[in-house]
Amino acid sequence: MNRLAVYGKGGIGKSTISANLSAALSEAGRHVLQVGCDPKHDSTKLLLKGKRLTCVLDYLRDTLPGDYRLGDVLEEGFAGVGCVEAGGPKPGVGCAGRGIISTFEMLEQFRLSDAYDTILYDVLGDVVCGGFAVPIRREYADTILIVTSGEFMALYAANNILRGVRTYDGAEGKRIAGLVCNCRNVTDEIERVERFAAAVGLPIFATVPRSNSFAEAEGANMTVMEHGQDGELIELFRDMAKRLAEGAPLHPANPLSDEELESVVLDSAAPHAGTDGASCGSVELQSEGTCDPDPTSQETTAEAEFGDSIDLTDPNRYLSKTVARGDPLHGCAFNGAIATALHLTDAVVLAHAPTSCANLSLQAFTSSGRRRLFERGALLPASLAPNFACTHMDEHDMVFGGTGTLIDAVRAQQQKGPRAIIVVSSCPAGIIGDDVDRVLDLSTPECPVLALKTDGNMTGDYLQGQLSASLAIARAFIKHDLPKQEKTVNIFAEKMVVTNTQANFDTVAGFLERMGVRVVSRFLYQATTEQLANFTSAQLCLPAYTDYTASLLGQLFSEEFGMELFDRGFPIGYDETVEWLRAVGAAFGESETAERIISEQEQTYRAQIDALRPSLAGKKLMVVSYNCELDWILRTALDLDMEIVRVGLLDYSQDVGFRTRIEADLPVVENYAREARGDEIAALAPDVLLTNYASPLGDSVPVADTIPMCPDVGFGSAITLARRWAQLLKTNAKGSWKDDGILFEQSFL
Ligand code: SF4
Numbered sequence: 054m055n056r057l058a059v060y061g062k063g064g065i066g067k068s069t070i071s072a073n074l075s076a077a078l079s080e081a082g083r084h085v086l087q088v089g090c091d092p093k094h095d096s097t098k099l100l101l102k103g104k105r106l107t108c109v110l111d112y113l114r115d116t117l118p119g120d121y122r123l124g125d126v127l128e129e130g131f132a133g134v135g136c137v138e139a140g141g142p143k144p145g146v147g148c149a150g151r152g153i154i155s156t157f158e159m160l161e162q163f164r165l166s167d168a169y170d171t172i173l174y175d176v177l178g179d180v181v182c183g184g185f186a187v188p189i190r191r192e193y194a195d196t197i198l199i200v201t202s203g204e205f206m207a208l209y210a211a212n213n214i215l216r217g218v219r220t221y222d223g224a225e226g227k228r229i230a231g232l233v234c235n236c237r238n239v240t241d242e243i244e245r246v247e248r249f250a251a252a253v254g255l256p257i258f259a260t261v262p263r264s265n266s267f268a269e270a271e272g273a274n275m276t277v278m279e280h281g282q283d284g285e286l287i288e289l290f291r292d293m294a295k296r297l298a299e300g301a302p303l304h305p306a307n308p309l310s311d312e313e314l315e316s317v318v319l320d321s322a323a324p325h326a327g328t329d330g331a332s333c334g335s336v337e338l339q340s341e342g343t344c345d346p347d348p349t350s351q352e353t354t355a356e357a358e359f360g361d362s363i364d365l366t367d368p369n370r371y372l373s374k375t376v377a378r379g380d381p382l383h384g385c386a387f388n389g390a391i392a393t394a395l396h397l398t399d400a401v402v403l404a405h406a407p408t409s410c411a412n413l414s415l416q417a418f419t420s421s422g423r424r425r426l427f428e429r430g431a432l433l434p435a436s437l438a439p440n441f442a443c444t445h446m447d448e449h450d451m452v453f454g455g456t457g458t459l460i461d462a463v464r465a466q467q468q469k470g471p472r473a474i475i476v477v478s479s480c481p482a483g484i485i486g487d488d489v490d491r492v493l494d495l496s497t498p499e500c501p502v503l504a505l506k507t508d509g510n511m512t513g514d515y516l517q518g519q520l521s522a523s524l525a526i527a528r529a530f531i532k533h534d535l536p537k538q539e540k541t542v543n544i545f546a547e548k549m550v551v552t553n554t555q556a557n558f559d560t561v562a563g564f565l566e567r568m569g570v571r572v573v574s575r576f577l578y579q580a581t582t583e584q585l586a587n588f589t590s591a592q593l594c595l596p597a598y599t600d601y602t603a604s605l606l607g608q609l610f611s612e613e614f615g616m617e618l619f620d621r622g623f624p625i626g627y628d629e630t631v632e633w634l635r636a637v638g639a640a641f642g643e644s645e646t647a648e649r650i651i652s653e654q655e656q657t658y659r660a661q662i663d664a665l666r667p668s669l670a671g672k673k674l675m676v677v678s679y680n681c682e683l684d685w686i687l688r689t690a691l692d693l694d695m696e697i698v699r700v701g702l703l704d705y706s707q708d709v710g711f712r713t714r715i716e717a718d719l720p721v722v723e724n725y726a727r728e729a730r731g732d733e734i735a736a737l738a739p740d741v742l743l744t745n746y747a748s749p750l751g752d753s754v755p756v757a758d759t760i761p762m763c764p765d766v767g768f769g770s771a772i773t774l775a776r777r778w779a780q781l782l783k784t785n786a787k788g789s790w791k792d793d794g795i796l797f798e799q800s801f802l
Pocket of ligand 1: 385386387388406409410413479480481
């Protein structure tokens with residue numbers, strides 16, 4: 054046993070059991086790390102004489118990455134047990150599981166799994182948040198203990214935990230050492246727990262009697278192991294530790310249906326787990342015998358039609374880079390799926406989630422709109438989400454199942470007459486095993502219902518959610534093999550959370566319109582179900598970007614829908630725009646029009662350069678960047694007669710290396726050393742320093758600017774930047790701040 058997850062309902066006593074078990078394991082010669090995964094962050098208190106640790110989540114929020122020190126969040130407690138608390142936000146606010154995920158990332162960063170031979174995770178098992186399922190994942194825990202009592206709620210929570218384990222392990226996986234009955238002295242307690250254990254096919258690993266010794270030890274801020282007064286309890290924990298250390302037999306998770314569970318807990322005539330250990334979920338709307346025991350066995354084929362269930366974790370393809378590589382996940386798939394589905398403007402997106410998950414998703418969706426509103430005073434329709442609804446899962450749903458709530462919510466939405474309903478499920482729904490597919494029975498030709506089972510960070514990261522939702526929506530709404538319409542295109546892979554997406558589309562659509570080319574559909578940005586239905590009538594699909602995500606979408610459109618793909622993304626800067634216009638012109642027999650547009654645009658560009666040249670000619674430009682394609686900036690700088698003194702390409706880049714069409718000699722240094730920047734800035738004395746992220750080194754340069762992640766498209770991409778530099782140099786903004794400082798000192802100090 055190396056990594057043990059102790060799960061159980063809040064308040065059931067699992068932290069006390071965990072701390073005593075850690076102490077006993079340590080006593081038995083193990084080098085133990087206990088990780089508290091409960092927002093109450095008191096798991097390790099008894100090992101630390103009552104001291105509360107700084108939670109990892111709080112620490113990460115308040116500390117700069119370069120300042121992280123393990124000793125700030127890890128302390129050694131009784132018997133040498135290492136102690137860490139994940140922490141988390143207040144209940145109902147934010148993603149409580151985020152603390153756990155951040156903690157795991159930090160433990161990996163400090164290679165703590167090398168420093169300890171045993172890690173014990175003490176995890177709350179009944180919180181409405183899927184982050185708490187993370188320790189169930191096979192890569193984190195190889196052994197699971199479930200603490201329960203004979204109380205209804207504790208056994209419900211235990212059964213929910215089994216559902217979560219079953220989701221990860223299927224019927225074959227064996228990781229559960231058994232149940233720990235922490236007695237509360239309720240009526241028939243042992244019998245109830247025994248009935249439950251028999252029904253789910255698990256042993257009772259230990260029975261911990263109700264004892265004042267726990268309270269006495271806790272009164273002294275100690276574990277009973279340290280307190281040393283109750284020999285029987287000490288022997289009990291030593292025995293548990295010994296069996297775990299020796300490798301206790303492990304068992305598969307066979308959760309019960311709600312009906313079976315009630316029968317087991319309330320009656321003595323309990324049904325036992327089937328031979329394969331599977332049990333059906335709730336059966337409303339589902340005819341007898343149709344329950345699929347394997348949640349991963351749904352069809353994932355391209356032939357899926359309206360109403361078909363689509364498993365979003367296609368094992369072979371359409372995986373985000375992070376998921377494909379098995380890297381730590383960033384953001385959650387539920388958020389990504391919601392952000393994508395909301396762009397289908399005549400559908401309702403129904404989140405089957407607690408309010409906190411829904412709030413996080415909406416906040417991510419609307420943030421670019423808020424930014425634009427503050428920066429430019431304009432609010433774009435694409436940043437509003439009038440077509441969003443939520444089931445607002447609560448504790449009742451978590452205990453008794455939320456499928457009924459979901460079905461009621463779908464029916465209520467159907468009354469409003471949307472063109473489709475897209476249900477997106479969160480990790481809480483996944484953990485408790487809600488049968489989300491049951492909404493498919495409510496699908497009608499007028500209002501199809503889609504079920505996107507993106508269980509938050511249980512299924513992947515934000516990008517995975519986007520990809521999976523795109524896949525499901527494309528397969529559901531795009532009609533195959535329509536007759537082609539002359540001079541038509543689809544646009545795909547536009548960025549959803551940047552402020553210039555619509556402006557960039559307008560620029561490109563303007564070029565296309567001049568060539569008589571019409572946009573049929575945008576996938577997926579502010580589109581209707583009808584536009585998607587006509588997708589295959591377009592002659593060509595134009596990507597906005599040619600990155601990893603665009604490649605996967607392109608693959609989907611070409612392989613499954615027979616679409617022809619254009620091989621260039623939206624053009625950025627002078628050279629790319631000339632080439633793009635010529636290529637599009639050639640594709641549609643509009644080369645002459647393309648040349649006319651180029652000549653007009655060139656005149657505009659030259660006039661802009663002429664206006665800016667007096668301010669910027671002779672000024673020194675230094676660029677330090679991860680980007681290897683910088684022609685759009687460098688070309689404009691040269692046209693402005695600026696002097697490029699350095700182009701430093703940081704080694705972090707996963708790109709294939711510097712590429713340029715510019716024939717002039719450029720002072721390019723690849724694998725540019727970060728440490729060289731300060732010295733070079735002093736030696737080269739640039740007037741303008743351009744970097745990907747704001748850097749303190751910019752303080753010593755007259756103008757420090759950042760390279761936008763998603764620049765404006767067209768000839769003048771860099772003109773916006775150059776205007777800013779000219780303005781800043783003219784107003785000597787830094788000088789005036791210094792003047793402000795002098796004024797402040799004179800007036801107040
Ligand atoms: S769905 Fe996302 S926000 Fe909700 S609990 Fe899961 S990871 Fe957190």
